[in-house]
Amino acid sequence: MPRLLTFLPAVVMAAVFLWFAQVLGPVAAGNIPEWSWMWVEGLGIELAFRLDGLSLIFALMVSGIGAIIFLYTSVYFKGHEKLTRLLTLLALFAISMLGLVTADDAITLFVFWEGTTVTSFLLVGFDHEKQKARDAALQALIVTGVGGLALMAGLILIGFEAGTFRLSEIALLGDTLATSALYIPIVILVLLGAFTKSAQFPFHFWLPGAMAAPTPVSAYLHSATMVKAGVYLVARMSPALGGTELWIWGLTLFGAVTMVWASVLALKQTDLKLMLAYTTVMALGALMMFLGGDSKYATVGVATFLVVHAMYKAALFLTVGLLDKGAGTREVTNLGGLARSMPITMMIALLAGLSMAGFPPFLGFIGKELKYEGALAVMSEPLFVATAALLANAMMVAAAGLVAISPFWGKTPKSPKPAKDPSIGLWIGPMMLALMGLGFGLFPDLLAKYIVNPTVTSIAPGTAYVKLKLWHGINVPLVLSLITFGLGFVLYQGRFVIRAALNRPTFGGIPAAVVFDAGLASFKRFASWSARTVQGGKMTVYLRISFAVLTILIWGVHLISTDSLVPQPEAIALIPLVVVLLIAASAFVVLITNSRLFGLCALGVVGAGIALIFTFYSAIDVAITQILVEMLVVIILAVALVKLPAMPVERNFRAGDALIATAFGVGVAFVVVAVLAHPFDPRITEFYEAASLPDAFGRNVVNVILVDFRALDTLGEVAVVLIAAIAAVAALTAGKIRKSGEKP
Amino acid sequence: MELVLAALSGFLVAAGAYLMMSGQLVRFLFGLVLLSNAANVVIFAAGRLTYANPPFVPDGAKIPDPSVANALPQALILTAIVIGFGLLAFALALAFRAYQSLGTVVMDDMRACDPPEIPTSTEKPSA
Structure with a gap:
């Protein structure tokens, strides 16, 4: 940057100062200039500016002292390799600060408020090679950033209570806010924003830390202007909240x-x-x-x-x-x-x-x-x-x-x-x-x-x-x-x-x-502890949490619901009951066996038993499909198990898992009981039955539903199977390619 | 008889969940099969059972006899069975692939995405 050009910001700032100075007369006489543009129409947010006495005093300080600081900085850092960066950041800060003190819309004010926080962070950390400067910058950012969030919440609450975001209108509301139910949270949030920005006890420590910044920066931000933003905010809110x-x-x-x-x-x-x-x-x-x-x-x-x-x-x-x-x-x-x-x-x-x-x-x-x-x-x-x-x-x-x-x-x-x-x-x-x-x-x-x-x-x-x-x-x-x-x-x-x-x-x-x-x-430690706990990379933990949450949800519904869980007494058929017991026994074998072969056979029995149940209770198509699929499952499981190592012997009874599993299973069973306790509503079935022959020309109602009324659903099902097949092939082939190379 | 099936589905769900939480790949797959069977039983029982009276429209009639079984849950289960099969096939391929790549069937050791913590210089790892 040519040397002469480094004085440009100082000249511009001086011009801005003079412009503000010539408004002094009109403002003192009560003519207050205002500008506004619609910004977010749906939320009633405007880009609005207003220059009353309070705004003007701050604008004059920001621009006047700014001009002096810019001149001082260009000389102080003559020939410094990062002078351009410093001047740019200072200029950005000056713009944010001027926006902050002239804003007439609460959201506009907040945006500029955060602008000063960010530029202050960058300026305090200007000597970013130094650990001390980085730490100080981060500290200032966290303290004022948290305060900024509180302020935003406070301003939004004010906007809701007042029905407008225009600060000049809010100031005229009298004690509307002071008598509102949200007054205490509003005051706490706004003061939190002001106190952090203006380094009030117990947030005062960040300001001396921010002295890691170059001296002109400290003179500008941390004495004359930015730290007074909190004071400005409190003064601005005094008519409405005071x-x-x-x-x-x-x-x-x-x-x-x-x-x-x-x-x-x-x-x-x-x-x-x-x-x-x-x-x-x-x-x-x-x-x-x-x-x-x-x-x-x-x-x-x-x-x-x-x-x-x-x-x-x-x-x-x-x-x-x-x-x-x-x-x-x-x-x-x-x-x-x-x-x-x-x-x-x-x-x-x-x-x-x-x-x-x-x-x-x-x-x-x-x-x-x-x-x-x-x-x-x-x-x-x-x-x-x-x-x-x-x-x-x-x-x-x-x-x-x-x-x-x-x-x-x-x-x-x-x-x-x-x-x-x-x-x-x-x-x-x-x-x-x-x-x-x-x-x-x-x-x-x-x-x-x-x-x-x-x-x-x-x-x-x-x-x-x-x-x-x-x-x-x-x-x-x-x-x-x-x-x-x-x-x-x-x-x-x-x-x-x-x-x-x-x-x-x-x-x-x-x-x-x-x-x-x-x-x-300690916050960092807590964060890494919680991340490690919740996302520890252990599949069993994920599964336990998932099942536990599901169980809690199911039982929560059971406990809230006022439905009767007492079903009608019913007849029990002997042969199906024997089949059910056989299924349960096979499932128990799957549960306790340490042999892959036993497990596989028992699974087959479970599947076949369920197919039998379907047959007894009039679901012929389902039974056929179930038998076919069950055979396929057993075959591909057998093929896969041959390639996988033997199942490790499980010696310990996992009491916690058993508890979750039992609660989950009982919960599901009671879901069915709750359904059964309700009277049956046959309307959809009756529609399909009535429409099956006249509309779809099919006598097997189940088939008609699948291929006609719910054809799109079946198409989706076919697509799912196809995608699963493609993905499976991809997974298996990728494994083969990997074999030649390095460990993942 | 619906209540018996409700109890059966509960038992299958519990067994499936317990197996899935074992942390061993093969047991996990067994659990998955039990769970998808249990889901079908749930749907079936909830749609009420009718003994030996499938939902067909007899010759000469326009609609089936009012006493036939509920066709709707059967159609839903058909879809569910096939989808469950697709899921299992994919899970198997994935399991096999995972074993090939990672050399283990212990699921808690499969940590390519969430590797065990590497202690940083500034902080001591805490449990």
């Missing part, structure tokens, strides 16, 4: 636990990228938690924090890439004193880090203040939410310090190579993101008017206009902010002690990733 205890508590609890736990894990890391991954999980937890809070401030907090986080986190991820490139490592313990050799990187890290820590006048400060206001306004449990937010924010301040300060000041450890700032193509993007965090902080009205308020209206329709301000006067959030800074400073100072404590092996019990791996391994 407001109930289940919704509020589910989001608040899982969000809070994720937030605090991820912050703790972030402080434990020494790899800057992993640390950022955990802070991303923390941010996602915070977003979920505030989506659960049904107050105006919580929603405003969500909308603002979305933008804040996307900017500083993408900038920081890219900064880690700069450090990796410029200083050759991203281990925080090997970095220090880089302020002089990498001044531009330091600037970016500082700007983004200050926003992350929430210092004024950065946008992060406004975001944090809003979070506290939202936390205090949460109806259900303000103290719990506020405490969780305070703890997590304090740890965020410390983590920001670790990322933005510690690599640049202090002693210079021996780095693998002399550090210097990378080229402008790499740092221009993150610099822009970091500066935007400052710019929006200084002019929050812009953000409020065009982004935050339209978004809030989408999540919680009918909310009054909210102004964003840097200075709110001295109030509780400000006090909380000050406490946060103090606590964060203390944590940063104690970072070595804390990290050492957290890294003690006794800490934290069993990591979720280990549980996942163990679960996956």
Whole structure:
């Protein structure tokens, strides 16, 4: 690929961003563009798109950060042999993500949702020669894939309950869904999809694992866009599903636990990228938690924090890439004193880090203040939410310090190579993101008017206009902010002690990733065990299962049926009874003999005896056929047995088989008894009898039925015998050809 | 007498099934023969028995006497016998061929399609 062409995706993305940006005005004014095409008419599925405030904020993030990432990637991987592949996958991902956030049809949304899952799998496994990358990719795929299936089920249930798949129509339904009988399964399924995608506890482990991806990919998918798809989904569904205890508590609890736990894990890391991954999980937890809070401030907090986080986190991820490139490592313990050799990187890290820590006048400060206001306004449990937010924010301040300060000041450890700032193509993007965090902080009205308020209206329709301000006067959030800074400073100072404590092996019990791996391994073991059991390659097992199932079916019908099994008493003729006993005795001989010859003879007796029965009871043609066939059977069996080795002696009585066989036989006998207990219905026979001579000119009714009324059936029978003969010949000849060659 | 035949069919079915589960090719074939005989007896008994009165239309009459045997199950059994014979002939050829190729008449050792498990490197085989 020509070098210049590698910048094409960045240019296209920037154009897309600008196009979305020019829609901002109309959308803020309430003119929401929509497009739709019929897709699957019979199911009412449309390819529908709609750009309301919530969609637009995500579309802007995806395209804006996308443009920066594409530029960064082309420079970062300059001359890399797989650059084209990487850019293609990133572009596919960007398209899926844009489709996801603009879709207005639940099924359309799901299709794009799965698109992001698949492209994420391919991107995480980009370094597919590395086992670690492959494992991480698979883990991410399984976790988000299972969540995707749950989501699909949830969306289909919603579609059935709501009578439409159009998300904009579902949002207007009020509490139709909340009062439906399927509400609880719907919420569980939808939240399962959202929680897996957005790495909420206990599914949080896949996100740090996904850091095996190249740094630009992590910055794009796993901080700014894809992992927020779950947040988007929850926000999108809030009008239709929100407001109930289940919704509020589910989001608040899982969000809070994720937030605090991820912050703790972030402080434990020494790899800057992993640390950022955990802070991303923390941010996602915070977003979920505030989506659960049904107050105006919580929603405003969500909308603002979305933008804040996307900017500083993408900038920081890219900064880690700069450090990796410029200083050759991203281990925080090997970095220090880089302020002089990498001044531009330091600037970016500082700007983004200050926003992350929430210092004024950065946008992060406004975001944090809003979070506290939202936390205090949460109806259900303000103290719990506020405490969780305070703890997590304090740890965020410390983590920001670790990322933005510690690599640049202090002693210079021996780095693998002399550090210097990378080229402008790499740092221009993150610099822009970091500066935007400052710019929006200084002019929050812009953000409020065009982004935050339209978004809030989408999540919680009918909310009054909210102004964003840097200075709110001295109030509780400000006090909380000050406490946060103090606590964060203390944590940063104690970072070595804390990290050492957290890294003690006794800490934290069993990591979720280990549980996942163990679960996956045991699932594989179960799968191979069940496959080996059910399809073990043993004919006897197959036969036992088949007969057992048949037996159970027959007895099941007997037990369910209310028909009487008591037949009419009947006369027993002596001579036929003797023949029947002879047949039974011969069959018994076949059963127990160890001699082929005895068995063969006894079989002959069985067949001949049955022919006799046919003769007694007026079935002359059947008897003739039976004798002929029985003779043939005995002859060809005899021919075959000569070629087969002697029958192995059977010494053991197989009790289990006997049980199955007996139950099966008794079941069949009772089927006949049940038939006999019913009055006989002669209508079909009477038709044949009446039609035999006038219509078919035959006096033997059985023959007429065979060759005339059911001639087609007889033709089929002839065909079956012919096919059996051809197949038999084929099998026998193939055996002869095989003889010359190798063992199969 | 139908009840006697019902019991006989049950016994033949049980014997056939037991033989088929033995895992030996020859016994399996014997079981198959018993099973197909049993099926015919089932159909015959279910159609009711009539002693020595075959379903013919006598000379001069247009329809048979109402007392004749039921013709329908007889026609069905005729088909079943022939099909059963085709099945047995094919099964025999297959058995013979299997013995030639695989060198065994123990059915559980005929595992060309589902070979016994080959342990993989990542996992220990478990029972």
